[in-house]
Amino acid sequence: MVALALADVGASYGRTTVLSNVSIDDLKGGSVTAIIGPNAAGKSTLFKRIAALVKGPGLVKLSDTDRGSRTICYMPQDTGANAVLTVYESILLSAKQGGGWRVADDELNGIDEILRALRIENLAFRGLGELSGGQRQLVSLAQALVRRPEVLLMDEPTSALDLHRQIEVLSFIADLARRNGMIVLIALHDLNHALRYCENTIVIANGAMAASGPTSDVITDAMLRDIYKINARIENCSQGTPMVIVDGAI
Amino acid sequence: MASFSQVQAEVTGREQYRALAFRRILILVGLTAALCFSISADMALGPANYALSDVLSALFDPAAAANQLRVIIWDIRMPIALMAVTVGASLSVAGAQMQTILSNPLASPFTLGISAAASFGAALALVGGVAIFPGAIEYMVPLNAFLMAMAAALFIHFASTMRGVSVETIVLLGIALVFTFNAALSLLEYLASEQALAAVVFWTMGSLTKATWVKVYFTAAVLVVTVPLFMRQAWALTALRLGDDKAASLGINVRRLRLQTMMIVSLLAAIPVSFVGTIGFVGLVGPHIARMVVGEDQRFFLPGSVICGALLLSVTSVVSKILIPGAILPIGVITALVGVPFFFVLIFSNRRRSW
Numbered sequence: 001m002v003a004l005a006l007a008d009v010g011a012s013y014g015r016t017t018v019l020s021n022v023s024i025d026d027l028k029g030g031s032v033t034a035i036i037g038p039n040a041a042g043k044s045t046l047f048k049r050i051a052a053l054v055k056g057p058g059l060v061k062l063s064d065t066d067r068g069s070r071t072i073c074y075m076p077q078d079t080g081a082n083a084v085l086t087v088y089e090s091i092l093l094s095a096k097q098g099g100g101w102r103v104a105d106d107e108l109n110g111i112d113e114i115l116r117a118l119r120i121e122n123l124a125f126r127g128l129g130e131l132s133g134g135q136r137q138l139v140s141l142a143q144a145l146v147r148r149p150e151v152l153l154m155d156e157p158t159s160a161l162d163l164h165r166q167i168e169v170l171s172f173i174a175d176l177a178r179r180n181g182m183i184v185l186i187a188l189h190d191l192n193h194a195l196r197y198c199e200n201t202i203v204i205a206n207g208a209m210a211a212s213g214p215t216s217d218v219i220t221d222a223m224l225r226d227i228y229k230i231n232a233r234i235e236n237c238s239q240g241t242p243m244v245i246v247d248g249a250i
Numbered sequence: 251m252a253s254f255s256q257v258q259a260e261v262t263g264r265e266q267y268r269a270l271a272f273r274r275i276l277i278l279v280g281l282t283a284a285l286c287f288s289i290s291a292d293m294a295l296g297p298a299n300y301a302l303s304d305v306l307s308a309l310f311d312p313a314a315a316a317n318q319l320r321v322i323i324w325d326i327r328m329p330i331a332l333m334a335v336t337v338g339a340s341l342s343v344a345g346a347q348m349q350t351i352l353s354n355p356l357a358s359p360f361t362l363g364i365s366a367a368a369s370f371g372a373a374l375a376l377v378g379g380v381a382i383f384p385g386a387i388e389y390m391v392p393l394n395a396f397l398m399a400m401a402a403a404l405f406i407h408f409a410s411t412m413r414g415v416s417v418e419t420i421v422l423l424g425i426a427l428v429f430t431f432n433a434a435l436s437l438l439e440y441l442a443s444e445q446a447l448a449a450v451v452f453w454t455m456g457s458l459t460k461a462t463w464v465k466v467y468f469t470a471a472v473l474v475v476t477v478p479l480f481m482r483q484a485w486a487l488t489a490l491r492l493g494d495d496k497a498a499s500l501g502i503n504v505r506r507l508r509l510q511t512m513m514i515v516s517l518l519a520a521i522p523v524s525f526v527g528t529i530g531f532v533g534l535v536g537p538h539i540a541r542m543v544v545g546e547d548q549r550f551f552l553p554g555s556v557i558c559g560a561l562l563l564s565v566t567s568v569v570s571k572i573l574i575p576g577a578i579l580p581i582g583v584i585t586a587l588v589g590v591p592f593f594f595v596l597i598f599s600n601r602r603r604s605w
Contacts, residue, residue: 014413014414048495051499053495053498053499073499074495074498074499075499076493076495076496076499077495078493078495078496081491081492081493081496082491083488083491083492083546084491084541084542084545084546085488085491085545085546085547086270086545088263088266088267088270089267089545089547090492092267093485093488093489093492093547094489094500096485097485097486097489097500097501097502098485098501099485101484101549103267103271105264108263108264108267108268109264111263111264111267112263112264115263121263124263124266125266125270140496143492143496144499147500
């Protein structure tokens with residue numbers, strides 16, 4: 001099963017260092033890890049660095065994989081494409097990168113399967129430009145999943161979805177990670193989602209790693225005060241699920 | 251076990267895609283047939299009135315045709331008709347890939363200053379007798395135009411390699427080039443003699459009447475070499491339209507692909523402009539028409555742009571001959587007059603599938 005580790009990873013744009021000294025011990029296949037932190041903390045940059053889209057110091061170590069560049073798939077935050085393509089074509093495009101012109105039935109069946117799993121078959125032949133923000137996020141997820149990655153980096157994948165869809169997508173991803181032995185890292189702003197779906201959490205603040213570990217150990221009153229500048233409590237709801245209760249900004 | 255509705259959905263998605271791809275191939279075949287018809291019409295029409303049967307016999311059995319007819323068909327009309335095709339196709343492909351890599355619907359050889367630079371180069375030769383490349387005085391006008399067009403394209407190309415330069419900046423740089431070269435051209439026109447001024451004005455209007463077989467072979471050769479290069483990158487070029495981050499996340503070296511494409515596009519745009527003058531509309535609208543009828547999957551979009559550009563200029567060539575019987579109007583002027591109404595109809599009837 002695939003494993004991912006980061007050793008003193010950093011990133012810079014030109015001469016400006018935007019991320020430094022991020023180290024994570026082995027993340028195993030099947031795990032879902034939340035990346036949290038304030039806006040512009042460096043979460044997206046961390047994803048880009050792991051996906052080798054930006055350069056920087058340190059080492060991204062992948063072990064027990066033999067799938068080369070297709071191992072890691074980054075699902076960017078910005079999904080505002082205005083290409084004159086149908087949803088189906090855009091997913092096919094993602095699947096066919098580096099491949100030949102011919103499109104096999106199996107490849108199309110794979111797309112149908114993903115559309116069905118995400119319950120967006122009805123969007124298949126709509127134009128990308130006709131979609132709402134939430135629909136675009138689901139299509140973007142389909143574009144990532146069709147590549148069958150071993151490491152999936154999702155940058156705020158549910159920010160434009162309604163609550164029902166957020167729960168549905170995150171449950172699906174957590175389940176998929178477990179079933180396929182995939183490592184999933186998700187940048188999230190909703191800390192309750194992190195508490196509910198992610199075994200581990202990494203906090204990024206001011207371009208550096210502020211904390212990491214099991215989610216229940218990382219998301220604490222003290223962390224929320226120091227990093228997010230809010231007074232908040234973590235309390236179990238009647239179902240026993242821990243939740244963030246916000247009292248107010250400091 | 252999959253339920254009936256699941257199986258039905260699976261079949262429907264795959265089959266709908268197959269049907270969509272087949273429909274697009276049919277559209278390309280239909281456009282090709284229209285292009286063949288337009289080329290035939292272009293060769294049949296001209297100031298010398300010949301019956302269609304005479305034209306066809308001169309085409310298929312030149313040895314049996316009268317000398318005058320053979321010369322008119324083979325040495326005058328056919329180079330013009332085929333030049334319209336190769337120039338239209340080149341400018342349209344150049345525009346299509348400029349729009350793709352810059353993700354901007356306004357990008358074309360005309361709007362990025364390449365045509366304006368060529369006009370200025372030609373005017374330098376026509377007004378001042380200045381040869382940028384002194385070796386070949388005979389070809390001073392097209393050579394000047396080509397060298398200036400390449401200089402403008404390379405300027406855009408190298409500007410796009412600079413760190414922190416966005417695609418929006420490149421389009422702005424192109425528009426600045428248009429204004430700069432137009433101002434320089436106006437200055438040359440102001441200083442020109444009456445005869446030179448007429449020559450410059452005629453050149454900037456664009457004309458196919460100076461078409462020769464050598465020019466046809468040259469533009470066709472550039473197309474034959476460059477289009478397959480783009481075709482090999484069809485998936486990657488299409489992915490660029492999903493945004494840089496998405497394309498990069500799919501394993502594409504966005505920067506390298508953009509630079510390679512810009513280099514090839516520079517050649518495609520500069521050569522036709524240096525031969526036929528400024529024909530602005532095809533490079534902008536040809537790709538938009540292709541986009542509306544076959545979408546932006548480059549496996550269909552690229553051949554679509556080739557055919558739409560060729561068809562647009564070929565039809566324009568026909569119209570330029572029949573608008574005033576006995577006279578051939580400058581094609582650069584007619585292109586917009588023919589293309590704009592057609593383009594409007596397409597946009598208003600198909601708004602969802604335009605940019």
